[in-house]
Every structure is written in C-alpha cells, then in structure tokens.
Amino acid sequence: MAGIWIIAETREQAFELLGAGRSLAPGMGAALTAVVAAGSASPEECIARGADEVLLLAELSPGEPYGAHLPVLEQEARAASPGVILFSAAARGKELAARLAARLGAGLCSACTALSFDKGSGSVLMERIAYGGAAIQKLTSSAAPVVVTVPPRSFAPAEAADGRQGRTRELPAPPPSAVKIVDRKPREKAAKDIAEARVIVCAGRGFDKKEDLALARELADALGGELGATRPLTEELHWLPEDLCIGLSGVQVKPELYVGLGVSGQVQHMTGVRGARVVCAVNKDENAPIFALSDFGIVGNLYEVVPKIIEAMRK
Amino acid sequence: MPVVIACFKWVVDEAYIRRGAGGALDFSSVDYKIGEYDRNAIEEAVRLRDAGGGGSVIGVTVGAPESAKGVKDALSRGMDRAIFVSDASFRDLEPSQTAAILAEVIRTHIPQYDLVACGEGSSDLYAQQVGPRLAELLGIPCVCFVQKLSLEGGRLRAERRVEDGVEVVEAPLPALVTVLPDINTPRIPGVKDTLMAGKKPVTTVKREELTGTFGGVLKTAAMTASSLERTGEKLAADAAGIARFVDSLRKSGVIR
Helix, strand or coil, X not given: CCCEEEEECCHHHHHHHHHHHHHHHHHHCCCEEEEECCCCCCHHHHHHCCCXXXXXXXXXXXXXXXXXXXXXXXXXXXXXXXXXXXXXCCHHHHHHHHHHHHHHCCEEECCEEEEEEECCCCEEEEEEEEHHHCEEEEEEECCCCEXXXXXXXXXXXXXXXXXXXXXXXXXXXXXXXXXXXXXXXECCCCCCCHHHCCEEEEECCCCCCHHHHHHHHHHHHHHCCEEEECHHHHHHCCCCCHHHEXXXXXXXXXXXXXXXXXXXXXXXXXXXXXXXXXXXXXXXXXXXXHHCCCCEEEECCHHHHHHHHHHHHHX | CCEEEEECCEEECHHHCEECHHHEEECCCCCEEECHHHHHHHHHXXXXXXXXXXXXEEEEEEECHHHHHHHHHHHXXXXXXXXXXXXXXXXXXXXXXXXXXXXXXXXXXXXXXXXXXXXXXXXXXXXXXXXXXXXXXXXXXXXXXXXXXXXXXXXXXXXXXXXXXXXXXXXXXXXXXXXXXXXXXXXXXXXXXXXXXXXXXXXXXXXHHCCCCCCCCXXXXXXXXXXXXXXXXXXXXXXXXXXXXXXXXHHCCCCC
16 A cells, blocks of 8 residues: 655654654555654654654755755655655645645645545545635545645644664755745744643734734733734734734634634634634624624623723732 | 736635535625735736836636636736636636646746736635646746745745745746735725726636646545534623623633
8 A cells, every 4th residue: 555655844743744644554554654854853753653764855055945855755756656645734835735746746635634544435534624714625535645734733743652663765965946045034933822822812903003902911911821813913904923813824723712802703713713612702893703603702892891801800 | 027927716705604504505695706815916916017117917817607707806906917717617626727727828828927926825725725736837936925025137036934934035037926915915996997907808718728637636525614603692891791701711710
C-alpha cells in the first residue's frame, strides 16, 4: 500500500502531522515518511514519534524561500507515489501544498479538520469548513495521492516511544528559485498568543474609537484573560495588531470563555470561536446574530453595561 | 505599462445561508457577491495599472451562466475588460478544475501579461488553492499572501506575510500573486461606474471552445449546515440582567 508522507517546516508541525499520519497508517497499512526542513525536528525525534523513514530537506541559502523545495518534492513524490501527503496549513505550507498538488495532478483538501481512512471503499475521508463557517464539507478521495493541509493545533502531536527503528536520507539541494527573499522582518508579536488564552474578551465594531478599547482591556484584566478583535478592527481600522484577529481567516481560538463586546457575530468570525466552551456577548442590537451563537448575552450599550459587569464581579 | 489579469469568483453570500430541515443548507434566500478577497485582487490590479501610467486590467472568471451579473459588478470596479468562461457545468467546481480552466483561457486568450492577481481565497470554499495551482499550470513564479506590492523593471517586489513575520521577495514577471485583505481598501462602485461597466467589452468563452477535460479529483460527499447555535439566553441591561450575567460566568467555572 502506498505510504503516508508528512511535510513539515517546523518541529511542532512535524510532531502534529506525525500524530495525524499515525491515525491513518494502521488502517491504510502504510509506512509513514517524515519530510522535514533542516533545523526543525531531528530524524531521531521523528522516528521515535512514528516515522518509518525521514527525508531531510536540504538547508536553503538565506535568499531562497521555502517554496524552492518544490521540484525536489515533486521528484521524490513521483518516485515513491505516496497515497496521502500531509502539510500544515501555515502560509508557506498552504502555498507549497497547492503547487505540489498542481504538479502531481492531485486533489487537495485545504484546512482539513477531520481525517480518516475507510478500508471498505479504500477512500480517504476528509472534512473541512466552507461558506465562511456556515457549512461542513465532506470530501472523499480514492485517487492517489491526495494532498491534505491541516490547520495548526487540530491534531494531537505524536507521542515518542523508545526502541523504534527507521532510516534517514538527505534530499538533494533544489535548483535556485525564481522567487528570492531580499529582506525579512520578524513579526512584532502581541504580548500573548490568543490561540492559547483561557479567557478572551473580543472587541468588535461596537466600539466608537480606539481609546475606548481600554474598556475591553479592563474587562479582560478582570477576567484574567486576553484581548482579541474582529477583522474590521485589525484589517480596516488597524486599532489592534493582526495576530489578535479571530476568525476563519485569522486565529481560531479554544478558550474556556469568550466574551464578545460590540461583536455582531458574522459567521467567519464566530467559526473562529466554535471551540470555545462558553460564549457570551454584549451588544445593543437585539437582532445581532451573535445572540443565537452565544450561551447568554446582554442586550444593551456596552459603554454602560461593561463597567457594571466589572463592578458586579468585584462584589 | 503593465497588463494585469485579475481573477475573481461570483459566490453565494454566506450571510444568507440558512440551516434547513435535517441540517441541509438552505440557499432559498441567498444573494450573490464578488468574493470578498477577490475585490482586493481587482483593486490591486487597477492600482498597479494606474501606478504604471497605463496598461490594462483584464478580469477573468469561471462560472455558471448566471455569473454574468458578477462580470458586470467586477467591471464596475475599474477593470478594462473581462473574459467570462461560462457553462452550466461550471457551478460547483473543485479548485483544481477552476485553476485548469483559468490556465487554458489565459494561455489561449491573453498572449502577453505581466501579472496575475488572485484573492487569498474564495469567499465560499476558501480553499486558497486556485492562485498557486494556476501559477504552476502557467509555469510562472508564485508569491502568496501579499500585503504590499510594486512592479518595476520587469520584476515584482512584494511583502508576503507568514507566521513568523514578513518576507520581502522579488520575482521576475510574469508572475502570480495572491493578496491579503489589508493590501488595499476596495472601492465601492458608484452609479457612474455601474453605467460605464455595461459598455466595457466582455469576451464569453464557451465550454466547447476549450480543449481540456477538466475532470475533478476529489468527491464532495456532503455539504451540510454547521451548527454554531447555542442556547442564546438574552438578558436585559438592568441590574437583574447584569447580576444574572455575572452569576452565569461564575457558574461556568471560568471565574470565581
């Protein structure tokens, strides 16, 4: 049976993808191959976490982008004919996955949230979100290979075990890419990563001006949580950094508590909150969609309601 | 003077999709729109044309015949002309099929171009595949997730956003980019723009004029409504409502 490949640019991606790959391998009766970037997970770590084979991507010179690996990956994939190729749905992985799928004439399930193998039909079964979160799309593939991208933190990382065996091979350096990196600017990270936050207070369009976000921050502090935002506040108004943008095309969060302040509740945003245990809202529009998507909420002016909530919490 | 191709898709406005009986998707009251991210691609193409002191912007879309409405909408956003690949069978295409159709049409109908601009993803499937797939099929360099872009001396310079920051890249033209929503603010067409759009040339390409087979690879087994609904208890903004709100927070165990 054709093998399962995982292609990772970081250590975290490698472990998570190995976890996803191992969930498929027994059913498919397939060997697991980890293709990893230089300086990410070591071959020993990959083998301990279930890889039967490790293919090490060549180290790139500083001007070469990650996508430069494409011709080497294409060549190796054609030779080995894997049944499934898994990527992490991070920016570089998404681009490389789509380009590799195009070259191999393969199907690609983007941002796959559930993955299994049906032995009876010999098909890979996949699920993803569509229509901005309004729908779940179920896809099947019986043609090999099928390429799959997995949103970060969707699958449990593979656990290491002692005494596992595997082989390692270094891949050749790719030819120079047409795209060259001429400069890199590291991201100015928000103080905290909201993807990991236990409590999130999210500010929406209901705030009149940037200074007023202090009120949302005050509630976040009172709840011991972090501040997040809807897309208009980060992308259009630039009131907050973009890594605080919650939604299908931003960060997907899984807090214990989400509080939406002046958030209307558009489906793209709320899909990013679907993993929250408790969702509540304050919005002056009683017909705002967020109320139906919340556990409870107050219909009222956030400028009046939020100080009262903070006061009541202190009692 | 750059020739820029802007790809766009006429899609269901997901805000109007309802959850029907048994979790089926209810499209009965939907409206359609130009994909949100495609508006940024069109705007960027128009901006580059104007910054380059001329040239042209050619919009290309693939869809069912009723997408003609979307072609006019797109033309009202500043493009010079459009190519509409239309067939009743082009309603629910996989990204691999859309990319293959676009590639053949661009190859056969646009002999010379400098740049292909796509949105970062479509508003409906948001698979984010058509751009990079199309670049491969056309055999041109590809830069995805661009937040800043300029063309100069036969090359592009782009800032692409990745998880750990920004990569400033250069590539020879012709090339393909996918653009992020914050690269620009798409214009809202006025009455004059809409009137002018009706006079701009549209080339309609029929299925029979294409030679590719455009078969799908994956099979969509089901498309069902997702359930984001919760209990939705609405409280008043009075003392009792606030007390109940804080009490519910405490009961949830999130705060003490």
